[in-house]
Amino acid sequence: MSAITAETSTVYVPAPEALGAVLAPGARPPRPSALSASMTFGWRAMLKIKHVPEQLFDVTAFPIMMTLMFTYLFGGAIAGSTTEYLQFVLPGIMVMSVVMITMYTGVAVNSDIEKGVFDRFRTLPIWRPSTMVGYLLGDMLRYTLASTVILTVGLILGFRPAGGPAGVIAGIALLVGFSFAFSWIWTMFGLMLRSEKSVMGVSMLVLFPLTFLSNVFVSPETMPGFLQAFVGVNPVAHLVAAVRSLMAGTPDNGEITWVLTSGALLIVIFGALTMRLYNRK
Amino acid sequence: MRESEKTGLAIEASGLVKAFGGNRAVDGLDLRVPAGTVYGVLGPNGAGKTTAVKMLATLLRPDGGEARIFGRDVIREPDAVRGLVSLTGQYASVDEDMTGWENLVLLGRLLGHRKPAARDRAAQLLEAFGLTDAGARQVKTYSGGMRRRLDIAASILNTPDVLFLDEPTTGLDPRSRNQVWDIVRIVVAHGTTVLLTTQYLDEADRLAGRIAVIDHGRLIAEGTPGQLKASVGAGSVHVRLRDPSQRSEAELLLAKELNAPVLLDADPSALTARVPGDGADHVAAEQASRALAELAAAGIAVSDFSLGQPSLDEVFLALTDRPAEKTAA
Ligand SMILES: Nc1ncnc2c1ncn2[C@@H]1O[C@H](COP(=O)(O)OP(=O)(O)O)[C@@H](O)[C@H]1O
Ligand SMILES: [Mg+2]
Numbered sequence: 001m002s003a004i005t006a007e008t009s010t011v012y013v014p015a016p017e018a019l020g021a022v023l024a025p026g027a028r029p030p031r032p033s034a035l036s037a038s039m040t041f042g043w044r045a046m047l048k049i050k051h052v053p054e055q056l057f058d059v060t061a062f063p064i065m066m067t068l069m070f071t072y073l074f075g076g077a078i079a080g081s082t083t084e085y086l087q088f089v090l091p092g093i094m095v096m097s098v099v100m101i102t103m104y105t106g107v108a109v110n111s112d113i114e115k116g117v118f119d120r121f122r123t124l125p126i127w128r129p130s131t132m133v134g135y136l137l138g139d140m141l142r143y144t145l146a147s148t149v150i151l152t153v154g155l156i157l158g159f160r161p162a163g164g165p166a167g168v169i170a171g172i173a174l175l176v177g178f179s180f181a182f183s184w185i186w187t188m189f190g191l192m193l194r195s196e197k198s199v200m201g202v203s204m205l206v207l208f209p210l211t212f213l214s215n216v217f218v219s220p221e222t223m224p225g226f227l228q229a230f231v232g233v234n235p236v237a238h239l240v241a242a243v244r245s246l247m248a249g250t251p252d253n254g255e256i257t258w259v260l261t262s263g264a265l266l267i268v269i270f271g272a273l274t275m276r277l278y279n280r281k
Numbered sequence: 282m283r284e285s286e287k288t289g290l291a292i293e294a295s296g297l298v299k300a301f302g303g304n305r306a307v308d309g310l311d312l313r314v315p316a317g318t319v320y321g322v323l324g325p326n327g328a329g330k331t332t333a334v335k336m337l338a339t340l341l342r343p344d345g346g347e348a349r350i351f352g353r354d355v356i357r358e359p360d361a362v363r364g365l366v367s368l369t370g371q372y373a374s375v376d377e378d379m380t381g382w383e384n385l386v387l388l389g390r391l392l393g394h395r396k397p398a399a400r401d402r403a404a405q406l407l408e409a410f411g412l413t414d415a416g417a418r419q420v421k422t423y424s425g426g427m428r429r430r431l432d433i434a435a436s437i438l439n440t441p442d443v444l445f446l447d448e449p450t451t452g453l454d455p456r457s458r459n460q461v462w463d464i465v466r467i468v469v470a471h472g473t474t475v476l477l478t479t480q481y482l483d484e485a486d487r488l489a490g491r492i493a494v495i496d497h498g499r500l501i502a503e504g505t506p507g508q509l510k511a512s513v514g515a516g517s518v519h520v521r522l523r524d525p526s527q528r529s530e531a532e533l534l535l536a537k538e539l540n541a542p543v544l545l546d547a548d549p550s551a552l553t554a555r556v557p558g559d560g561a562d563h564v565a566a567e568q569a570s571r572a573l574a575e576l577a578a579a580g581i582a583v584s585d586f587s588l589g590q591p592s593l594d595e596v597f598l599a600l601t602d603r604p605a606e607k608t609a610a
Contacts, residue, residue, distance in 0.1 A: 011456070012411030012430070014463040016470075022402075022409045023471040025440045029393035031364070040390040044379070047387075051378045051419060120374040120435065123338050124391050125363040280342075 034127035041134020049138065058104060059146040063097040067153045074217055083158040090154040091171060091244040092216035097150060098143045098179050099211055099236055103203035105139050105183045109190030110199045129275055132187050136180050143179045147172045163249035171246035174259060178239050181263035184270035191277035210236045235262045291316040291443050291474035292337060296346030299332050306332040308498035309346065314476055314491075316351075319469050321489030322478040329498035330478040331371055334445050337476070338368045350443055367441040369432045371448045375420050381407060381431050382416040385438065392439045406434040426457025433464055437473070444468060446477045450484060462488060482596055486510070494600060502600050512599065516589050517553050518569040523582040525550040531581050538572040556588070
C-alpha cells in the first residue's frame with residue numbers, strides 16, 4: 001500500500017531549476033580505461049547476483065550433487081575404496097563441474113542482449129569488449145565459489161591433497177583462469193543463437209563429450225585407441241591432468257603449459273568472433 | 282567548446298539505406314537537423330523510425346548513404362559519435378533487475394566519473410527526476426512513467442550534444458506524457474539537440490521546431506508544424522444535424538463555405554468537412570465557426586459538432602495522395 005501512495009500522492013512536476021542544474025555542462029570526464037570499464041561491468045554482474053541470488057543455486061547444488069554421486073557411484077567399483085578414489089577423482093569432478101557451469105554464461109548473454117539496456121551500452125564511448133569481459137569477471141566469482149564448495153565437500157568426505165593449500169589454490173586458479181578463456185565460446189554462441197534453449201542445446205552437445213570423454217573418472221590407458229586419441233587432444237583432459245598434478249604437489253609443467261596455451265588461443269579466437277558478432281548485433 | 286555551442290547542423294544524413302533481407306526498412310532517407318532544436322520524426326508503426334535512429338546512434342551500420350553528427354561520420358568515426366550522442370530507446374534502455382540508483386551509478390562510471398562523482402550525480406539526477414524515493418527499488422517495480430524518466434535521466438547523465446528519444450511517450454498515461462514533454466523542453470533549452478520519433482502529430486506539433494514525415498523508410502514531407510498542417514488542412518469539423526433530411530443542403534453549404542470536399546458519414550445525420558486553414562489552429566476555428574453560422578442562418582439545426590486536429594492518418598492520406606512537389610518544402 002505505502003509504495004503505491006508514495007508514487008501517487010506527490011505528482012512529479014519537472015522543475016526547470018533542478019533539471020537545469022543537472023544539465024549544466026560540467027567538464028566531461030575522460031573516458032574510462034579498458035580495465036575500469038570491464039571492472040564496472042563486473043560490478044554489474046555482482047549486482048545481478050545480489051538481486052537474483054537464485055542463480056547461485058546452479059553453482060552450489062549441482063557441484064555437491066556431482067561430487068557425492070560420482071564418489072559413491074564409482075568409488076567402490078573402480079578403485080575398491082571411496083576414500084582412495086576420492087584422491088583421484090575430486091580434482092576431476094571439480095574441473096568437470098566448473099567447465100559445465102561455464103555454459104550459463106552463454107545463456108545469460110543470450111537473454112540479456114535482446115534487452116534495451118544493451119543498446120545503451122553500445123552507444124557508449126568505451127572499450128567495446130568490456131561488456132563481455134564484465135560478464136566473465138562475474139562468472140569467475142561463480143567458478144571460484146563452485147570450486148570452493150566442491151573442495152569443502154571433498155575435505156569432509158576425506159580428500160587430503162598432498163599439494164597442501166598452495167597446491168589447491170594454484171589448481172583452482174588455473175581452473176578458473178582456463179574457464180574464463182573457455183567461456184568466450186559461450187559468449188559467441190550466446191550472441192549467435194536465437195534462443196536460450198538453443199544455447200543450452202549446443203552447450204550440452206559440446207560439453208558432454210569434452211567432460212565425459214576424458215580422464216575425469218578413469219585413466220585413459222583402459223580406453224580403446226580412438227578414445228585415447230580424442231582424450232589426447234581434449235583440452236579438458238589436459239586441464240584435469242594439470243589441476244590434479246598441482247593438487248597432488250607434483251606440478252606437471254608440460255600439462256600446465258598446454259592449458260595456458262590453449263586458454264590463450266581460445267581467448268584470441270573466440271574473443272574475436274564474439275566481438276565481431278557483438279558489433280554487428 | 283561543446284559541439285552544441287557551435288551553430289549549424291547537428292545531424293546531416295543523406296541517402297541512408299538499411300535493408301533487412303528484401304525489406305528496405307530505411308530507403309534513401311535525407312535528414313538535416315539544426316543544432317539546438319527539437320526535431321520530430323513522424324511516422325506510423327514500421328515506417329523505419331527506430332532503424333533510422335539506430336543508424337544515427339551507431340547501433341546499426343547503414344547499407345548505403347552517409348550520416349554525420351556535428352560533422353563526425355557515423356560509419357568512419359563511430360567512437361567520436363558515441364562521445365556526442367545518447368539514446369533513450371523505444372524499449373526501456375535501463376536494467377530492470379537493478380535499482381534506479383545502481384543504473385545511474387553504473388552509467389556514471391562507464392562515462393568516466395570516479396565513484397564519488399558517479400554517486401553524487403546519481404543522487405542529483407534521481408532528485409531532479411522525482412525518483413529519490415524510488416531510487417533504492419528495482420526498476421521492474423517502477424511505473425511506465427517512472428521508468429521513462431529514469432531512462433531519460435540516464436541519457437542526460439553527461440549532457441549529450443544530441444539526444445535521441447525513440448517514441449518516448451508511446452504507452453504512457455497523459456500525465457506522464459506531459460512530464461516527458463516538459464523534460465524535453467528543458468533539455469533543449471540547455472543546448473542539447475533532440476531528435477524525437479513519434480506516431481502522434483500532436484506530439485511533434487507541440488515539441489518540434491521541424492518535422493520529417495516518413496513512411497516505408499522514405500521522407501514524404503518535411504517542414505515546420507505550421508507548413509505541414511497547412512498542406513493537410515488544419516483539421517476536420519464533424520457536424521451532426523438534428524434533421525437528417527437537411528444533409529444534402531448542409532453538404533452544399535459547407536463545401537461552399539470551407540472550399541473543401543465534404544464527406545458523408547455512415548450516420549445519416551452526420552457529415553465531416555476538412556477545414557483548410559493555413560496550419561494555425563485559431564484560423565481553423567474561425568473558419569469552422571463561420572461555416573456553422575452559415576448553417577444556422579440557413580435554418581439547419583445542428584445537434585452536435587466538433588473540431589479535430591488532423592490525425593496522422595489524415596496527414597498521410599493528404600501527403601501520399603498528392604504529388605510530392607505540393608507537400609510542404
Ligand atoms: N532487426 C530486424 N530484422 C528484420 N526486420 C526488421 C528489423 N528491425 C526492423 N525491421 C523491419 O523494418 C521495418 C521498419 O521497422 P522500424 O524501424 O522498427 O519501424 P518504426 O520504428 O518506425 O516502427 C519494419 O518493417 C520492421 O519489420
Ligand atoms: Mg520503432
